[in-house]
Amino acid sequence: MEALVASAVGVLTAAGIFLILRRRTFPVILGLSLLTYAVNVFLFATGRLALDAPAVLNKYKDVPYTDPLPQALVLTAIVISFGMTAVIVMIALSAYLSSKDDHIDMTAQDSVDAPGEDA
């Protein structure tokens, strides 16, 4: 179980890092999504893995439980990463539509002339 989760986090992270090193925005955004999946699974595991256990303490008898806090953290992280992915997709789309180019790097000409354009 632990090996399975650990390798899933590892593979997702490796794939994500490979993709964010690409030159075009689409693979980079995919890579960012994979990285956020990896970190969400990782956060789940930080409360230790417990199977078939409720996320509540039982004050009447001593039953196994799973740590509820990481689940709350993951929920927050999912919402934030979801919103952030939507934002970057929109910015990348408008960058692509306005420059007809979806490379993520900026050419030398871009960065020198850039701020003067809208002066």
Next chain:
Amino acid sequence: MNHWIVAPIVLPAILAPFIIMVLRYHLDLQRIFSVAGVVGLLGIALTVTAQAMGGDIQVYELGNWPAPFGIVLVLDRLSAMMVLLTALLALPIVLYAIASGWDDRGKHFHALFHFQLMGVCGAFLTGDAFNLFVFFEVLLIASYGLMTHGGGAVRLKAGVQYVTYNLLGSTLFLFALGTIYSVTGTLNMADLAVRVADIPPEDTALLRVGAVLLLLVFCIKAAVLPLHFWLPASYANAPLPVAALFAIMTKVGAYSILRVYTLAFGPDVAVTEGLIGDWLQPAALLTLAIGAIGILGTQHIARMVAFCAIASMGTLLIAISLFTPGATAAALYYIYHSTLATALLFLVADLVMQRQSGAIAPKPPMPQSGLISALFFVGAIALAGMPPLSGFIGKLLVLDAARDAPDANAIWAVILIGSFVTIVGLARAGTMIFWKSHDAQVPPPEDEAEPAPAPAPEPQPGLAFTSIFGAVLGLVLLTIFAGPALGYARKTAEQLFSPDAYITAVLGRDE
């Protein structure tokens, strides 16, 4: 409970949606409410600073959940002075943005501005590591909107890079928090301090990984070498008043380093003993060096100011990385100075770029060249650290604090040579932009060439200059009242280096 503590977060949190939902078609009303909101924030910040001045650490339990189960906001001297700095910085910037018409070049400037203030104030006030992450995201998501405000192909491309880099930083932040939680079982900073001290030394490998990952995240925010790549392109391509506001964002990184690595992973804690300072100090020295070289080498005024921001972060982090009360007091004074000075230069750069291109090259004269060049001169003196302004005092304090450090020679050499290179770089830029324009060899603008697009006239040039003079006034006051300011900074540093009071205040018991 003292409800003033939550007010710096609640006020912008209510005002920003109000501006979006009610005032979205009324720019004038937006401006009025936005300025009123910033003035209100300044009033709140002054109130909480007066309350923190006594030295008591006050805790605000959100939802009345006791720590460490609920999220707490903590008001101590450090968070109060950072909130005050945020408000002081926001006021001239919002006035300048209105005066220069920047807020009219896209939608929702004022709403995003207040969301950004909310995130910054929240990051300064929170006493919970995961809540710090959440407030980082609030300020980042607002900054994405502000950074791409006004649009344009190049700015949007720079925006994609900026968002990508910060999303990676957020992911790393979550990895760091997860690692720390898995070892300690808590994310409340005070509780973390207690638990970290109790962990047996042989079990600390994972915790050290978490501490270093967290440092990496804060270094990304603080633009420390080698994680500074995002800063020049982002700041130079953002609307420059927004870049001036972003001067506080790098300080959020510096604040987080100071907070977490004096409280939870303090210098006395065996787990991370020497770990942070040993890594941070060379990185900070290199940051200052790269910033100075960048100032000298760049061909564009906005990029030059961005490198000024990097160089001043280098100086600041040198002081922080010493982790002594004296050096921390110097760092706190320098935070105030460098934030105001960087913002001032960004605004002056915007004045230049409203009138002509931003390239550092001989160009025909521009309107109001004399006044702008005088302001540039003041900003350059402040940033380079020459007398009589506060930059001189700040750098002197940092040098003095580094005198007993083991690497004092290296620190002194880098700061002094870095300042010299900065002076040369800023003098070169000022000469090229303001003096050479009166040189006979510069050809007058040619009429037969295709007419350049008329520069956008400033709706209220008087207000623009007034707001910049406000920033100058801040620097002058910081110089004149350096004694009281430094006294406050010293007491703040003392408070930071005796974390027991913080832990007792938050957890409500002695451990």
